[in-house]
Amino acid sequence: MDKGDKLPLEDYKRYGRQMILEGFGLSGQLKLQKASVVVVGAGGLGCPALQYLAAAGVGRLGIIDHDVVETSNLQRQILHNEQTVGMHKTESAAQAVRKINSRIKVDVITEPLSSLNATRVLQDYDIILDCTDNTPTRYLLSDTAVALGKPLVSGAAQRFHGQLCVYNLGPDGLCLRCLFPRPPTQTGTCEETGILGAVTGVIGNLQALEAIKIITGLHEKEPSMLIFSALGSPPFRSIKLGSKKPTCPACGKEGKKIGEIHEFDYVQFCGGPAPDWETQGLTDSEPGFRISVKELHNRLEGGDRLNVIDVRPRTEFGICQLPGSINVPLGELTANPSTYLPEDDKIETFIVCRLGNDSQIAAETLRSLDKDSPGTNKRTIKDVIGGLRAWSKDVDENFPVY
Amino acid sequence: MSTPPTLTINVEFGGGLELLFANQRKYQLSIPVLIPPDTTATPPSGSAPPPILSKPADITFLIRYLKENHLKERPELFVEGETVRPGILVLVNDTDWELEGEGDYALKEGDEIVFISTLHGG
Ligand SMILES: [Zn+2]
Numbered sequence: 001m002d003k004g005d006k007l008p009l010e011d012y013k014r015y016g017r018q019m020i021l022e023g024f025g026l027s028g029q030l031k032l033q034k035a036s037v038v039v040v041g042a043g044g045l046g047c048p049a050l051q052y053l054a055a056a057g058v059g060r061l062g063i064i065d066h067d068v069v070e071t072s073n074l075q076r077q078i079l080h081n082e083q084t085v086g087m088h089k090t091e092s093a094a095q096a097v098r099k100i101n102s103r104i105k106v107d108v109i110t111e112p113l114s115s116l117n118a119t120r121v122l123q124d125y126d127i128i129l130d131c132t133d134n135t136p137t138r139y140l141l142s143d144t145a146v147a148l149g150k151p152l153v154s155g156a157a158q159r160f161h162g163q164l165c166v167y168n169l170g171p172d173g174l175c176l177r178c179l180f181p182r183p184p185t186q187t188g189t190c191e192e193t194g195i196l197g198a199v200t201g202v203i204g205n206l207q208a209l210e211a212i213k214i215i216t217g218l219h220e221k222e223p224s225m226l227i228f229s230a231l232g233s234p235p236f237r238s239i240k241l242g243s244k245k246p247t248c249p250a251c252g253k254e255g256k257k258i259g260e261i262h263e264f265d266y267v268q269f270c271g272g273p274a275p276d277w278e279t280q281g282l283t284d285s286e287p288g289f290r291i292s293v294k295e296l297h298n299r300l301e302g303g304d305r306l307n308v309i310d311v312r313p314r315t316e317f318g319i320c321q322l323p324g325s326i327n328v329p330l331g332e333l334t335a336n337p338s339t340y341l342p343e344d345d346k347i348e349t350f351i352v353c354r355l356g357n358d359s360q361i362a363a364e365t366l367r368s369l370d371k372d373s374p375g376t377n378k379r380t381i382k383d384v385i386g387g388l389r390a391w392s393k394d395v396d397e398n399f400p401v402y
Numbered sequence: 403m404s405t406p407p408t409l410t411i412n413v414e415f416g417g418g419l420e421l422l423f424a425n426q427r428k429y430q431l432s433i434p435v436l437i438p439p440d441t442t443a444t445p446p447s448g449s450a451p452p453p454i455l456s457k458p459a460d461i462t463f464l465i466r467y468l469k470e471n472h473l474k475e476r477p478e479l480f481v482e483g484e485t486v487r488p489g490i491l492v493l494v495n496d497t498d499w500e501l502e503g504e505g506d507y508a509l510k511e512g513d514e515i516v517f518i519s520t521l522h523g524g
Contacts, residue, residue, distance in 0.1 A: 041524050043524055044523075044524055045524045046524070130524075131524050132524050133522065133523050133524040134522060135522045138522060155524065156520070156521035156522055156523060156524060157521060157523055157524060158417070158418060158521040158522070158523040159418055161416065161417050161418060161521055162521070163417070163518075163520065163521050179491070179498075180488065180489060180520065181488075182488035182489075183488060183489065184487070184488050184489025184490075184519075184520060184522070185478070185479075185482075185487055185488060185489065193523060195523060200524070225491075227416060227417070227518060229416055229417075229427075232416070232427065237416075237496065237516075238496065239491070239493050239496055239497065239498060240496060240497045240498065240501070241498050241501075242498060242500055242501050331475050331476075335475070
């Protein structure tokens with residue numbers, strides 16, 4: 001630090017409560033002021049991270065996102081608000097950040113991060129925060145952080161769980177590929193994964209904290225992963241990790257084997273594009289096996305005895321359900337299908353779920369069982385196109401969409 | 403014949419993996435000290451039965467044991483071949499199993515083995 005390094009006078013008051021911390025001091029604040037952090041994803045993790053980085057006085061913040069704010073984001077993405085619904089998340093977050101701290105520089109980057117632009121977009125920053133929600137971008141960020149020699153503070157959250165890990169920190173710091181050379185297999189279900197806002201808040205705050213520790217020199221650089229489970233006791237667990245793997249295709253000392261980042265297909269590497277379950281649930285691929293919501297509505301009004309099975313998880317069934325439907329979660333139905341075929345083979349069965357994907361699996365399971373049962377008339381077993389989402393859209397606009 | 407000696411270990415699931423195990427996060431298990439002979443493997447016909455190898459129970463055995471005794475649904479989300487599927491972290495007493503010999507780690511009385519699924523949401 002130069003002898004003449006000083007902060008603007010008002011900053012001594014503003015940041016005094018952190019500057020007086022042992023090991024932080026004036027030099028810590030000056031380091032923050034000169035530092036730049038880029039936050040990839042202005043969602044559940046990115047919002048709290050940005051909030052604390054801005055408040056602490058990090059001199060320059062980059063915000064990368066290409067989505068717009070939706071009502072369903074407000075439960076956890078705490079920089080956005082009712083007035084910014086419909087606005088780009090980057091703009092909404094930048095607005096909030098500038099309100100917290102008007103003197104920091106905020107870069108708004110409203111474009112999808114890809115292998116073609118990642119190096120260019122990220123190279124100007126000291127630290128990268130992975131606040132994204134998908135595996136391909138996570139591998140892209142890890143490889144780019146290795147190539148640029150920058151620490152990557154990675155956070156993730158799902159349901160009641162969170163994880164935090166700093167990759168590529170210091171010469172021995174491992175990368176995502178050291179830990180997970182192969183990406184996780186995609187799981188096919190239209191059941192939405194829930195998330196509690198306070199959980200993303202915990203992990204996002206910790207990402208900001210890790211960045212501040214790295215910038216100010218307070219990080220002990222021991223490779224570890226922090227695992228959080230809101231319902232666990234204790235809720236936190238720290239895991240000791242190894243250092244860089246010599247054989248790692250991205251950071252190993254045997255050399256880079258993944259080729260050029262801009263030529264690497266991250267989406268394919270992670271098992272191809274994630275399916276659009278809503279569109280897929282609306283596809284009527286095998287005519288005769290599915291029923292539209294309007295048709296189901298007519299049948300329900302008609303007064304026939306029908307067997308309507310809702311295969312969503314119990315908790316979701318408890319939120320809203322069709323009158324007269326019974327709840328048999330998909331796992332239970334496929335484990336014991338014979339229980340759910342009506343004795344009377346003239347009673348028709350209609351299966352419904354949230355978007356119309358799981359219901360197809362359930363209907364197919366029951367149909368193949370019925371086909372193999374000897375002698376009897378074949379039962380009518382159909383599933384509902386587009387599920388309850390379509391019901392809300394085409395039959396009853398007062399039926400909740402969640 | 404006396405019952406074979408067992409050892410007691412604690413197994414915990416996290417990151418959503420508990421959903422595959424009846425939504426129960428913690429298990430205390432008594433498992434055999436030595437891996438029981440694989441009864442599913444058929445010896446080549448005409449040859450003498452293979453000698454019973456008394457290999458101590460390791461994590462590879464534990465994965466098979468969990469799959470056969472406690473896994474309730476969608477096994478492909480937990481195992482792939484002899485090991486866990488990609489994206490599952492295995493911890494031996496809070497240390498990444500890679501530092502402990504992975505599947506070959508011989509289980510000891512009181513060990514805590516944790517299986518955690520990596521998350522990707524944000
Ligand atoms: Zn690596």
